[in-house]
Amino acid sequence: MTDGPAPVLAAELIRWSWIGDHLDDIRDYLLQHVELTGLALLFGLLLAFPLALAAVQWPRLYGPILAFTGVLFTIPSLALFILLIPFTGLQIQTALIGLTIYTLLILVRNMVEGLRGVDRDVREAAQAMGYTRARQLFQVELPLALPVIMAGVRIATVTTIGLVTVTALIGWGGLGRLFIDGFTLDFTTPIVVGIVLSAALAFAADLLLVGLQQRLTPWARSRRG
């Protein structure tokens, strides 16, 4: 085995001038990242809601829904995105469909757990008070299920922020584009920037959601400790 010339380690880890020159690109990638995450969450929530309601309304559906979503989750994200390419090419749909499926899986579980966790007594009291089904759902059950649902939203958000980088392999990627740029140009700076920023983004999003959770469910705070 021959000892080749010194590998690329010699290159410096971060060339700050590169960062300065590419602030525009970095900003665009960051915006794309936020956009993809936000849209995936939005669609995920919209789709998870009816599915969760169905699972609560007809408990026999829950087992199959859980199993189905569980299986889908084991499909590696890379595969899912590659499989979508022949259908939707490199348009944003390819990335969004894949990302939404993963958020969906996480959100459905948490929504169902949250709604099921609402005390029977509370539900019966609402019915006794003459609440319509819809009113019961929106004014009683959902608020009470909110802590668990929010926990799910937190998990889904952070997971999606990580997954968005994988979409770099199908023409998108948000901050993930920095990884493949660095790979192609044999250059560590963009890669480091990408890792740091996506970690920061996830951290910030998580903090924001924790804050949101505490705002929306002030009663849950006092129960702790």
Added chain:
Amino acid sequence: MRRIRFAGAAVAVCLALLLAACGGGGNDALQGGGSSNGGATVTVGSTNFSEQLLLAQMYAAVLEKAGVKVDTRLNLGAREVVFPALEKGDIDLLPEYNGSVLSFLDKNATQTTSDEVNTALGPLLDAKGLVALDQSPAEDKDGWAVTKATADKYGLAKVSDLKGKASQLVVGGPPELKTRPAGLPGLKKVYGIEDFKEFKALDAGGPLTTSALNKGDIDVGRVFTTQGAIAKYGWVLLEEDKPLEPAQNVVPIGRKDAMTDQVKQALNALASKITTEELTKLNKQVDIDKDDPEKVATDWLKSQGLV
């Protein structure tokens, strides 16, 4: 009730994001503006190696100089992913190599000279609503490289020198190397070279092949002849002494409906200036000096009086 108002605000934000996404989804053709190309934006794409980034930036620069609105979507992945995007209309223009496109569209193609390749390519592109513009003299062919040490050890200078030694060597390249006519089957058929000891599926002229070759995980690597890495690491590019590899002239391939006269004019004026020497020189600046592809492209175009 505060909760409902908040929910309302959240929904509004989400809708705004949604609208922004629809707007930014590449439908730039709807945005008018002072461009003289009938207002249509040309999206220039590229696959995932540095020479592609260079060429795409060149195309983008000359098109902008000609007053065309340009959008770039670079480093999108390998040809398998990017070419279908061109066919679908996700991108309008791609820097390509006539031989590679031919074997991509026709797995069994065996043409080798530029003329043969272009003739065969024409109707295939036409059927997909695509057109090839003027080719450049520059060629970035597929080749075989070994480290200097390997070359010395086994006495390798030409491809035919591999005969009788291949069974001791590990070869690496893109996954399709195993099946393509100009790949391993071609070596057998044209040169009579026996099976290699092992084939490792890596990438096409990319970081994996480079690293594996330098570390000795492979002995022979599939490379692109204009890669900066060859000079950088002192590899030996085996001389192609029998006709196997097809011509690989740099040629812009675009969607027929996007290739207006204005676009064609700008790109054709550029075509003849790109020679193999120039391209190799520019690649070195990007690969070895680590200069930014956009800057290298623009500086070179300025020196050629094209922008």
Added chain:
Amino acid sequence: MGVIGDVFQWLTDPAHWSGSGGILVRTFQHVWYSLVATGIATAIALPIGVFIGHTGRGALVAVNLTNLGRAIPTLGIIILVFQLAGYGFVPVLVALVAVAVPPIVTNSYIGVRSVDPEVRESAEGMGMRGRQVLWQVELPVAMPLIMAGIRTSTVQVVATATLAAYVGLGGLGRYLIDGLSQRDLPQVVGGAILVALLALATELVLGRVQALVVSPGLAERGADAAVRAKVEKAA
């Protein structure tokens, strides 16, 4: 129905199962990568999680680590380590260990932490000191959660190990990458199915292991009583 038929054919073709690029070899490579990564991760994460649970220091980190760990851009880590270490297993190993560590830390922490204070007190009352409390009380009680953490970790690692193919290694991810490169859709679908099956199998197998390893009397509710009994017996 054509694609499904093609995929079925691809999966049942004996040629695809044998040889150095066959399904058996690739599965073995995939399992190997996953085991090594999870093994190293457990060796690192378990002591950390248990330590934090036992002493209570650094709890905030432990609790949030799993969630933040989900955001780890594995692709970025693989590529970065590749730039530094070159071609080989190291980039993949580092990324997979990074994926595997957080759930194990968090679950071990919660497991140890969730031991009923009464049980801990009765153990201390029996004359057990810190280390004994840890090994004979806290760890056995925490076992279900610790195993759950290792299970979650391993399944995630199995799913993520597909990325090994992106940097030229083996494993079932090769079918995804090669299938894409060779424009062979049945290969991509087949590969995806195989990974999903492997992940499911991992989940099931580890579930069985968990049932065996966790001390018999230690169902969730009976845990405290069982440990109390053990503590009293030891006195």
